Amino acid sequence: MFSLEGKVALVTGGSRGLxxxxxxxxxxxxxDVIITDILLESDQPDSAEKYGPLAQLMKRRGVVYTEQTAEEITKLNRRSAVYKMDVTDREQIREVMAAVKDRFGHIDILVNNAAALDHVASIENQSDELWERDLKINLTGAYNCSKAVWPYMKEQQWGRIINMASVAGTLGGFGQASYSSxxxxxxxxxxxxxxEGARYDITVNAIVPGIIGTEAWKSGNPKMNERMIARTAFRKPGEPDDIAHAIVFLATEEANYISGIELNVSGGIELFTF
Ligand SMILES: NC(=O)c1ccc[n+]([C@@H]2O[C@H](COP(=O)([O-])OP(=O)(O)OC[C@H]3O[C@@H](n4cnc5c(N)ncnc54)[C@H](O)[C@@H]3O)[C@@H](O)[C@H]2O)c1
Known part of the structure; x- marks a missing residue:
């Protein structure tokens, strides 16, 4: 039970964190797992500049593990590859998907994980530019990748698409107008x-993470982070694997009758904690 042997998965924004x-x-x-991201380990340090302060910080700290992760996967006797893929670039997505299909034979699982998380400002101070950026990456990016992989999944009459939502999307978030929208x-x-996918045995589900202690989350405002933790029933952030294990389950054959759900992996942040 719960084996993904023989399946090919593609993860967007796979360089670090979740x-x-x-x-x-x-x-x-x-x-077998394909790792894609805008920023690769082998990129020059200044290549992060155009992607904003969070990307620059992560590159400076060496928190970009694309090739390393692929190597770790290979050591597990699974196939892996790394592709530069910007989820806002439809042409590049099409090319990468076609290359993966060519090299790996099929694409069975898509994890739409890439997102920009660092725009925090009250409505009067929301940057119009970052509002547009967040829509383009977080929402249109998931649409772009789902649309590109759809024909492959439809043809093979099987697929799993797992989208990363957030409790900011279900509960709202102070200063998170763009992100939560x-x-x-x-x-x-x-x-x-x-x-739309059910007739082709394509399931599509959303994971709703609460507070997960990734490098990106840790780089946020410490006081705000403390307040977030205090809201969870567990009084601690979740681990990246808490999310990953839920994704693995939704990707399995055994989850074949689960589709369209929002699966909270949130440590009870939405409960009446006091
Ligand atoms: N960490 C949390 O507490 C938390 C909570 C709720 C939801 N989430 C969601 O989980 C996912 C991962 O979060 P994380 O904490 O690992 O963040 P992160 O910033 O470490 O990871 C995001 C990844 O997306 C990549 N990316 C950004 N723009 C891209 C683009 N245009 N094309 C391709 N890749 C791009 C980044 O390079 C990075 O590798 C995101 O969707 C986030 O919204 C995280």
């Missing part, structure tokens, strides 16, 4: 595609 944990967990469960919209996209 994407990296998802890739490793999918491989441990038996899948995109994450709420990802849930709408998930449900519509679940309806």
């Amino acid at each position: 994407g990296r944990a998802d890739a490793l967990a999918l491989a441990r469960a038996g899948a 995109t994450k709420a919209a990802v849930i709408g996209l998930t449900k519509s595609l679940a309806l």
Whole structure:
């Protein structure tokens, strides 16, 4: 039970954090895993400049593990590859998907994980530019990748699409107008595609993480982070593997009758904690 042997998975935004944990967990469960991101380990340090302060910080700290993760997957006796893929670039997505199909034979699992998380400002101070960026990456990115992989999944009459939403999308988030709007919209996209995919045995589900202690989350405002933790029933952030294990389950054959759900992996942050 719960084996992904013979399946090929593609993870977007897989260079660090949850994407990296998802890739490793999918491989441990038996899948071959393709890691994609805008920023690769082999890129020059100044290549992060155009992607904003968070990307620059992560590159400076060496928190970009694309090739390393692929190597770890290979050591598990699974196939792996790394591709530069910007989820806002439709042409590049099409090329990468075609290359993966060519090299690996099929694409069975898509994890739409890539997102921008660092735009925090009250409505009057929201940057119009970052609002547009967040829509483009977090929402349109998931749409772009789902649309590109759809014909392959439809043809093989099997597929798993797993979208990363957030409790910011289901509960709202102070100062997170752009981020929470995109994450709420990802849930709408998930449900519509679940309806359309069922006839082809393509399931589409959303994971709703609470607070997960990734490098990106840790680089946020420490006081705000403390307040977030205090809201969880567990009084601690979740681990990246808590998300990854839920994704593995939704990707399995055994989850074949689950589609269109929002699966909270949130340590009870939405409970009446006091
Ligand atoms: N960490 C949390 O507490 C938390 C909570 C709720 C939801 N999430 C969601 O989980 C996912 C991962 O979060 P994380 O904490 O690992 O964040 P992260 O910033 O470490 O990871 C995001 C990844 O997306 C990549 N990316 C950004 N723009 C891209 C683009 N245009 N094309 C391709 N890749 C791009 C980044 O390079 C990075 O590798 C995101 O969707 C996030 O919204 C995280």
